[in-house]
Amino acid sequence: xxxxxxxxxxxxxxxxxxxxxxxxxxxxxxxxxxxxxxxxxxxxxxxxxxxxxxxxxxxxxxxxxxxxxxxxxxxxxxxxxxxxxxxxxxxxxxxxxxxxxxxxxxxxxxxxxxxxxxxxxxxxxxxxxxxxxxxxxxxxxxxxxxxxxxxxxxxxxxxxxxxxxxxxxxxxxxx
Amino acid sequence: xxxxxxxxxxxxxxxxxxxxxxxxxxxxxxxxxxxxxxxxxxxxxxxxxxxxxxxxxxxxxxxxxxxxxxxxxxxxxxxxxxxxxxxxxxxxxxxxxxxxxxxxxxxxxxxxxxxxxxxxxxxxxxxxxxxxxxxxxxxxxxxxxxxxxxxxxxxxxxxxxxxxxxxxxxxxxxx
Numbered sequence: 580x581x582x583x584x585x586x587x588x589x590x591x592x593x594x595x596x597x598x599x600x601x602x603x604x605x606x607x608x609x610x611x612x613x614x615x616x617x618x619x620x621x622x623x624x625x626x627x628x629x630x631x632x633x634x635x636x637x638x639x640x641x642x643x644x645x646x647x648x649x650x651x652x653x654x655x656x657x658x659x660x661x662x663x664x665x666x667x668x669x670x671x672x673x674x675x676x677x678x679x680x681x682x683x684x685x686x687x688x689x690x691x692x693x694x695x696x697x698x699x700x701x702x703x704x705x706x707x708x709x710x711x712x713x714x715x716x717x718x719x720x721x722x723x724x725x726x727x728x729x730x731x732x733x734x735x736x737x738x739x740x741x742x743x744x745x746x747x748x749x750x751x752x753x754x
Numbered sequence: 755x756x757x758x759x760x761x762x763x764x765x766x767x768x769x770x771x772x773x774x775x776x777x778x779x780x781x782x783x784x785x786x787x788x789x790x791x792x793x794x795x796x797x798x799x800x801x802x803x804x805x806x807x808x809x810x811x812x813x814x815x816x817x818x819x820x821x822x823x824x825x826x827x828x829x830x831x832x833x834x835x836x837x838x839x840x841x842x843x844x845x846x847x848x849x850x851x852x853x854x855x856x857x858x859x860x861x862x863x864x865x866x867x868x869x870x871x872x873x874x875x876x877x878x879x880x881x882x883x884x885x886x887x888x889x890x891x892x893x894x895x896x897x898x899x900x901x902x903x904x905x906x907x908x909x910x911x912x913x914x915x916x917x918x919x920x921x922x923x924x925x926x927x928x929x
Contacts, residue, residue, distance in 0.1 A: 580759045584788075587757035587764065598883075601828065613759075617827050618791045619866055652792050653776065657859040657928045658866055679924060682854065682868070684832040691794055691833055693857070693868075708773075749854060749924065753832045 580604055585611040617684070621661030622649025623695040624734055625674050627702050630715035631735065634669045636727055637711045644727035647694060647734055650709075662695045670713045671705030674698060677747065680738065683730040684753040692730040696738060696747070729754050755779055760786040792859070796836030797824025798870040799909055800849050802877050805890035806910065809844045811902055812886045819902035822869060822909055825884075837870045845888045846880030849873060852922065855913065858905040859928040867905040871913060871922070904929050 582589050588608035595602050596612050604613040624647045625632035633645045648669040652661040659676055666674050674697030681694040706713050716722075718739045726732045733752045741747055757764050763783035770777050771787050779788040799822045800807035808820045823844040827836040834851055841849050849872030856869040881888050891897075893914045901907045905927070912925045 582757055582759055582762035584755045584757055584759045587762050589762065614826070615829055616793045617829060619794060651789070652866070654790055654792060654864050655861050657861060657926070658857055659926060679854075679857065682833055686830050686832060689829050691827070751832070751834060 580613060583609060583611055584613065585609050615689070617689040617691050619652040619658065619661075620649050620690050620692045620730075621652045621658050621665060621694075622647050622692060623662040623666050623674055623676065623697045624648075624680065624738060625666055625670065625672055625697055625699050625704070627699040627715060630717050631721075631738070632670055632672065632699065632704060632713065632715050633721075633731075634707070634710040635712040637709050641727035643711075644725050645722055645731075646727035647731040649692060649694060649730075652693075658693050659695070662693070662697070666697070667707070669707040669709050671707050672703060673700040675700055679749055680747070681730065681734040682749065682751050683733055685730070686753055692728075694730065694734050755788060758784060758786055759788065760784050790864070792864040792866050794827040794833065794836075795824050795865050795867045795905075796827045796833050796840060796869075797822050797867060798837040798841050798849055798851065798872045799823075799855065799913060800841055800845065800847055800872055800874050800879070802874040802890055805892050806896075806913070807845055807847065807874065807879060807888065807890050808896075808906075809882070809885040810887040812884050816902035818886075819900050820897055820906075821902035822906040824867060824869060824905075827868075833868050834870070837868070837872070841872070842882070844882040844884050846882050847878060848875040850875055854924055855922070856905065856909040857924065857926050858908055860905070861928055867903075869905065869909050 583606035586609035590607035593602040594605040648666045650665045676697045683692040758781035761784035765782035768777040769780045825840045855871045858867040
């Protein structure tokens with residue numbers, strides 16, 4: 580932020596506003612306080628006949644790496660809708676959400692991943708615009724060294740552990 | 755947003771950027787795309803000896819109404835940390851988180867509530883800076899007409915229903 584989005588002034592500084600306890604970006608001209616907040620990344624790990632569906636990313640960051648379908652939540656949609664939309668956009672697949680499985684906070688990147696597990700509705704999928712390749716993986720086939728983000732690695736490990744235990748549960752992670 | 759926060763220009767308009775499928779605020783001068791995203795509100799319903807701890811809000815919006823301790827997640831903290839911080843700030847209480855209980859999306863206000871249920875560590879609490887009154891309520895004492903937000907009403911109803919069933923589960927709601 581170089582200019583105040585309210586008045587256009589360049590007179591911005593980090594200050595602790597009255598009644599607050601953290602430094603914020605404050606405009607010295609109009610007094611506006613510009614709060615910054617973490618963003619939600621909604622996603623879903625699609626499963627089908629014991630395998631998981633991953634997408635090879637066509638776009639940066641981490642282009643070429645495999646990922647659980649996920650992306651920024653949009654204004655006006657629920658977390659559940661965002662997760663299903665992302666599976667459609669990246670893998671041209673419809674899922675029935677089974678439950679929230681991972682809450683993963685990237686404390687440095689200011690992203691909070693909310694990832695579901697969902698079953699493919701009809702087993703069909705394709706290669707969405709943001710992907711170069713989409714395929715189902717059994718656990719032993721997963722390219723662990725080529726997973727895009729720690730949130731996906733975390734979710735995949737926990738998922739397969741839970742399948743062996745015969746449970747489904749929500750996991751919290753952070754980095 | 756009246757001015758571009760990158761270059762200070764007032765030449766802003768809503769356009770669908772190349773490769774995107776939604777209108778965004780785009781600067782006609784420097785080309786910056788200003789994405790807007792929902793904000794996370796982290797909270798926790800504190801419980802103690804069968805009662806729940808609510809705070810009467812000292813600040814707008816909904817000053818004077820009762821609420822589950824919750825507030826905007828800050829940069830650099832996990833969702834769990836944010837929930838515990840809010841309980842401390844509003845109710846001067848320490849909680850041991852028992853689990854995520856509510857994911858509630860306000861689609862019009864662009865807020866996503868992530869609310870835990872937590873047990874008071876030692877039964878102690880006070881009146882935090884953002885509250886005018888803090889107290890424990892049994893179910894039959896809850897001032898349902900004076901609850902601040904639908905997310906809190908939703909979480910409280912589900913919590914007491916689940917207590918009667920002897921289960922703990924995550925609920926999704928939206929408005």
